[in-house]
Amino acid sequence: MSYFICPVCKKQLIREEHSCKCENNHCFDISRKGFVNLLRSQKASHGDDKIMVNARKNFLNKGYYLPLLNELNNHIDSVATDNCTVLDCGCGECWYTANIYEHLKENNINSDFFGIDVSKEAIFSGAGRNKALKLAVGTVFDIPMADKSCDIVLSLFAPFSRDEYIRLLKKNGFFITAFPMENHLWELKSAVYDLPYKNEVADMEIEDFELVNKSVVHKEIKICTNEDIMSLFSMTPYYYKTSRADKEKLETLDSLKTQIHFCVATYRKII
Numbered sequence: 632m633s634y635f636i637c638p639v640c641k642k643q644l645i646r647e648e649h650s651c652k653c654e655n656n657h658c659f660d661i662s663r664k665g666f667v668n669l670l671r672s673q674k675a676s677h678g679d680d681k682i683m684v685n686a687r688k689n690f691l692n693k694g695y696y697l698p699l700l701n702e703l704n705n706h707i708d709s710v711a712t713d714n715c716t717v718l719d720c721g722c723g724e725c726w727y728t729a730n731i732y733e734h735l736k737e738n739n740i741n742s743d744f745f746g747i748d749v750s751k752e753a754i755f756s757g758a759g760r761n762k763a764l765k766l767a768v769g770t771v772f773d774i775p776m777a778d779k780s781c782d783i784v785l786s787l788f789a790p791f792s793r794d795e796y797i798r799l800l801k802k803n804g805f806f807i808t809a810f811p812m813e814n815h816l817w818e819l820k821s822a823v824y825d826l827p828y829k830n831e832v833a834d835m836e837i838e839d840f841e842l843v844n845k846s847v848v849h850k851e852i853k854i855c856t857n858e859d860i861m862s863l864f865s866m867t868p869y870y871y872k873t874s875r876a877d878k879e880k881l882e883t884l885d886s887l888k889t890q891i892h893f894c895v896a897t898y899r900k901i902i
């Protein structure tokens with residue numbers, strides 16, 4: 632079973648009971664919850680804070696995005712093989728990570744499942760979900776894993792890091808991602824803004840990858856409490872760009888029906 636590499640010298644880290652160490656004696660503590668912090672710069676605060684992590688956890692745990700999870704599982708099913716190594720790159724609080732791992736296990740596919748995220752709060756929260764996940768605090772732009780160590784890399788609403796996906800994937804490895812389509816959360820945006828705009832849809836091409844599977848998830852969901860509406864809104868990129876007066880419009884809503892609209896795409900590395 633593989634593990635992370637040393638963020639300082641890039642040698643393999645060997646896991647011991649309470650720490651992991653490379654051959655050059657760089658040593659990193661493994662937390663009581665089982666994750667390791669491999670972020671080299673500890674000075675600034677990074678990634679989602681505790682409030683954001685808890686909002687996301689609250690919303691996702693209620694299953695509103697199960698249609699997306701199910702479609703991700705369909706994509707995984709078509710490429711995963713027994714004893715595959717999977718990395719969730721920017722895994723957040725591991726709702727997708729843990730559920731996809733469990734889905735594979737239920738289908739008798741063993742996986743060596745890794746997750747990294749720059750937010751310590753997110754990894755702390757995710758570490759409680761499943762002890763089998765190997766989790767580290769780290770950046771998606773300098774991932775502490777060996778070259779050609781992964782069969783599948785996932786990136787779900789995390790910063791895009793193509794060069795690292797290329798480096799980490801084995802020959803013919805797969806990259807799976809999801810992104811919002813034009814009608815995603817239209818009714819939520821309409822409740823906030825006088826003049827909402829449709830999402831711009833991302834360009835599908837990625838250099839040195841070929842698109843092998845693409846599907847769309849388009850459903851209406853009913854969000855049942857104001858807390859859940861506020862949690863969802865805080866997960867969006869609009870949250871930080873919206874005025875207090877506009878945010879207050881949401882505080883009066885007890886429920887909301889809104890479209891969710893995603894594209895899920897699987898790519899194969901072709902170099």
Ligand SMILES: [Zn+2]
Pocket residue numbers: 637638639640641642653654655656657
């Ligand atoms: Zn080292």
